[in-house]
Amino acid sequence: MTTSTYTWLAQFAQSTGVLYFMGVFLAICAYALWPSNRARFEEAARTPLRED
Structure with missing residues (x-):
């Protein structure tokens, strides 16, 4: 009885964990690809190339 x-x-914890991390992954991808964040990420990409 206890083994079942x-x-x-x-199995419940594994499937819940997979769904949780899949949701987190999709949320991160949505944030990174959201059109209004483009300018912020482009500015951050140019930061190392800027002369002080």
Whole structure:
């Protein structure tokens, strides 16, 4: 009985973790590719090339 409960909880935790990290990954991708963030990222990309 306890092994089936453990197995069920382990599978539940694994599937929940996959869904959680997939959601985080998609949110990060959406933030990085959002059109209004383009200017901010382009400015950050030019920072090392700027002369002081």
